[in-house]
Amino acid sequence: MSQLPAPSPDALAHSRQVHEAIANTVVAEGGFLSFARYMEMALYAPGLGYYAAGARKFGAAGDFVTAPEMTPLFGQALAAQIAQVMAVSAQAVIEVGAGSGRLATDLLLAFEQLGCLPDSYAILDLSPDLRERQRETIAAAAPHLLSRVVWLDRLPETFSGVVVANELLDALPAHLVVWDEDVIRERGVALDADGRFTWNERPATGALLAAAREIADETGTGGAYLSEISLAARAWSAEWGKILQQGMLLLIDYGFPRHEFYHPQRRQGTLMCHYRHHAHPDPFYLPGLQDLTVHVDFTAIIAAAHGAGLDLLGYTNQGQFLLNCGVLDHLARIPADTADYFRASAATAKLTMPHEMGELFKVIAIGRGIDEALIGFSRGDQSRRL
Template identity: 80%
Template sequence: MSNLPSPTPEALAHSQRLHADIARKIGEEGGWMSFARFMELLLYAPGLGYYAAGARKFGSAGDFVTAPEMTPLFGQSLARQVAQVMALSAPAVIEVGAGSGRLAADLLLALEALSVLPERYAILDLSADLRARQRETIAAAAPHLLDRVEWLDCLPESFDGVVVANELLDALPAHLVLWTADGICERGVAVDDAGRFTWNDRPASGALLAAADEIADQCRIESPYLSEIALAARAWAAEWGHRLQRGALLLIDYGFPRHEFYHPQRDQGTLMCHYRHHSHPDPFYLPGLQDVTVHVDFTAIIAAAHASGLDLLGYTSQGQFLMNCGLLDCLARIPQATPDYFRASAAAGKLLMPHEMGELFKVIAIGRGINAPLLGFASGDQSRRL
């Protein structure tokens, strides 16, 4: 794409290696690969995938900026909700997909200021590169708290406490589905005679077909209609029903309730790629050098979690959640008319305002054994929309 920044020769060679590796796997699988598998390799192929290799991804030097990278106010506000859930369950936190480690550092410092430090703060991230960066970030910001942090290789068999995941679900592999007048197809990836990736459709089947039929009935989909179904995100949410004994998952991501996700005007889906602070819809561009995401169907997430025995504890916009958790109080503690205040105020506006991140991003709380209303959903709870 001519309007996007050009990669370095080293980065381009890295991308070409991943392209060749995926093309070889497509050949081994009979010439066709589901987009979910393709997305998995783009992001997580060992040593080559976007999140498995060493390129800088977060912040101004990366491909996108997450809320924790913008301002400590995000972590300071979220800490109040984390503290309440820990008081109702156990003093333990697991952060899944911790990125640069910025949120972990901010949460630990904020919980320390509230005198409610967790006994342990675990991070589940399979990328060795990101683990190293997370350790560096926490060591620089909160060296006296580093000994409370541990890294996990898999989900715990049993857990009491708080699970935090910021922008995790959008990066879990999703299937592409095309509803047509002749039936429901799964859109996959093939390789043409020139070695380029190309789209290839085949009839949907199994669990994917069942999910697509359900969505078509509920949302009155009119063909042709292309969108995503994230079976992996559903499975991830359901898995906590077997592991969470008492506590809550706090999941923050961009997405919609189902009836909005599969809106008639959204007939090309939500698939989006992020490269050097540019967004575009082509997942075939520079494999391994760009993030590939889909929005979250929050109705599917709570349906899967509820079926495994978990409860919906709240659902609202990020802006409302952060307001309920006292973001403006945190901002007010910064001396006014100072450069720090002006920077924090601008970042707060991006986190809260509906035309920025405040409305597109949502927060959903799912748990077990939590009987008190949660602080972050005290006002403006939108659970009825799910």
């Protein structure tokens, strides 16, 4: 990958450590490691994985830019939807996978303006490095609100309020599956004679096979078709059925309904890697230094949540959701003909326009005990597509 930026010697040494740890696991597993396990280790292995080690991931100095990094207007728009649900459930928020802490900061400041500060704003993030960065971000921009923020080590046993997760589901481990006529195989990771990672396949079994058969029956997938199934994302969504007493999960990510996810045009799946603002398809390149993502099958997410007793409250694209939540009203409050306005206007266009992030990114709301219509889905709700 000569076109990608070269890592520093320290970064390269770190990646070699990650490679060795995963390679040892491949050997311990008998020479075949599921891609979900590879992805889990490359991203989350304590002290080694991409999200667990100290490299900067978000923003211009990192590997990619998320919506909250682009403009505070993203958080201000989300705050209106979250405030509506907090008013009829509980004044509490959990953000799962808070990144740099930018969204938490913008939400807290927006809640303050709306007069509905939550009693507690909890962040669930297991990376010590990211926790420290989140604390620094909030302390710099909203020091008077830092005392409201707590960090969690695990999901709570029970919760009422709002759970928000921006670009979380795409980074949960996923299996790779090959549908080939009447045979369904799992594609995993092996080692070649030189100890380098390579692909290998075995028959799919258990829950993965059942999920793959269900997808094939619904979509007609077959004939050397490769794609992803995230059992972890399904399990995460279903777990909230045991936890959420009243309130909402607000999940923002890129993906499709099932019939679009497993479309004939996507015969090679959606797996993508991000390194220093470059996207490429090789998950074996510099493990531990790059992000690994797959698109979200939103039909699987709501099916798992619904099976756990939760309701679909709304589903639409990010552009429509932000417009429904008044992002243009927030933009209009910035003095025109200023640098701040031009920056915010450009970011808003990128977040909402269909050819940018507005259509690819989706917003899904899942909940329990919420009877009123949500403002974020007041126009353009696409729940029927799921």
